[in-house]
Amino acid sequence: TLLPIFNGVSDSSRGCFSFLDVQCTGESANETVIPVCSPHCSDKVDAHYLLNGRHFCKLCKKVILKRDHHCFFTGNCIGNRNMRYFIMFCIYTSCICLYSLVLGVAFLTVEYSMSFENPLTFLTLLPLSTGYFFMGTISGLQLFVVLMLYVWLGIGLVSAGFCCQQVLLVARGQTWCQLQRGQLVENHSPWRANLKDVFGTRWILGLILPVQTAEMCSEDTDAHKQD
Known part of the structure; x- marks a missing residue:
């Protein structure tokens, strides 16, 4: 199932947030707008949104449950699993x-x-x-x-x-x-x-x-x- 993300800019921090398309699997998914920091954002953390304990990593292009950090030695994100x-x-x-x-x-x-x-x-x-x-x-x-x-x-x-x-x-x-x-x-x-x-x-x-x-x-x- 494709989770649609619309292009736009956040009102709270102008020019800081944009939106990306995220591929997620499951039986059904609701349309949700997920803010993702732009490359010029002052926030250097790779996780850019928090929704029900899940974070999105722009490097893995995946939603990680209880994401801790992105490990470059293992080549993926370290999370709950x-x-x-x-x-x-x-x-x-x-x-x-x-x-x-x-x-x-x-x-x-x-x-x-x-x-x-x-x-x-x-x-x-x-x-x-x-x-x-x-x-x-x-x-x-x-x-x-x-x-x-x-x-x-x-x-x-x-x-x-x-x-x-x-x-x-x-x-x-x-x-x-x-x-x-x-x-x-x-x-x-x-x-x-x-x-x-x-x-x-x-x-x-x-x-x-x-x-x-x-x-x-x-x-x-x-x-x-x-x-």
């Missing part, structure tokens, strides 16, 4: 980077007798290794492993930061989009109930195993019926 898997993606990425970092340090210690006992070693390791490489003292493999140590450390810290941020927002019953807009969410549910809404009844296990529970299957079925 895939928030759990995005958090698990961040957890797995940070763990893999930590594991690779440990293996890289062990490889350099065993093969090249490098010492990492000094905590400040990482501050001088890359500049010194680059200089030694151009002097012909170390091989290209050693320089590559040293460079990858910094890559693994950086990606691991960023992924861990994203994970902590998203878990905190889920526990508060809030999305990143609402936080950017300064919207205060009146959520009287305890933090455990909010985590169960995303990760299932056994939310601790849901943080580790990418298994879809029966509750999530029933929620997806109900959501398709409502759409």
Whole structure:
């Protein structure tokens, strides 16, 4: 079903809002005017309207339920149905980077007798290794492993930061989009109930195993019926 959107300009903010055609699926749809920010709008958030807890993303051209943000690494929006898997993606990425970092340090210690006992070693390791490489003292493999140590450390810290941020927002019953807009969410549910809404009844296990529970299957079925 095609949801018709008419061209026009919002009276409240002249020149800020325009209107787009949105393709939606379902048995029936009412004609609804949906404001979408123009490229010159001061609002930098990708979600441009809120209707029954749904946001429209101009990058995905889709309506996302409880949209949090658009992830360029996964190539789609993070919302109510895939928030759990995005958090698990961040957890797995940070763990893999930590594991690779440990293996890289062990490889350099065993093969090249490098010492990492000094905590400040990482501050001088890359500049010194680059200089030694151009002097012909170390091989290209050693320089590559040293460079990858910094890559693994950086990606691991960023992924861990994203994970902590998203878990905190889920526990508060809030999305990143609402936080950017300064919207205060009146959520009287305890933090455990909010985590169960995303990760299932056994939310601790849901943080580790990418298994879809029966509750999530029933929620997806109900959501398709409502759409």
